[in-house]
Amino acid sequence: NAGVMQNPRHLVRRRGQEARLRCSPMKGHSHVYWYRQLPEEGLKFMVYLQKENIIDESGMPKERFSAEFPKEGPSILRIQQVVRGDSAAYFCASSPQGTRETQYFGPGTRLLVL
């Protein structure tokens, strides 16, 4: 039973470049969530998606950040024109249909912006 997969595990970008983070949920899970964890801080909710739908994006910065979960393929978190403050660990979680309470996390992508 494969868990939540994220890639890449580490990503280095220069200021102004784009970062694309991918997440494949657990088999049978149709809900995906993205979180950001800054050094020495807790996990902060960013966005909640189901296939082809954004359910809740209240935690997403208004600019430069976008997320999608297409019918086929992984969920993508896209950060355009990255800045140093975007450096963080980005975690994806998934849950079965109908519940937000039990989420299983991937190993995360550590983004470093130079």
Add this chain to the structure above:
Amino acid sequence: TQLLEQSPQFLSIQEGENLTVYCNSSSVFSSLQWYRQEPGEGPVLLVTVVTGGEVKKLKRLTFQFGDARKDSSLHITAAQPGDTGLYLCAGVPNYGQNFVFGPGTRLSVLP
């Protein structure tokens, strides 16, 4: 302002000792989850508590959900170095929609 508070923030103990960490809120939660996160990894789900007053045991770990469903505790008996990590509580408050995390308790068990 944190919706979920955790204490202590840091805890360093010797192998074999017992410990309790706490998760508190002024809000009611339909359930609370406990996770452990190790450096460089994602949080791993340990348990979900749902019913007020519920107690769940996972080997040497005992989880309790407060009667009012506003707080929870995690007790570890005879801690081992493998218990070292960041312990996070999380849940969806009754009035809200988003999954919120506490700031965590960073536990270090020394051999």
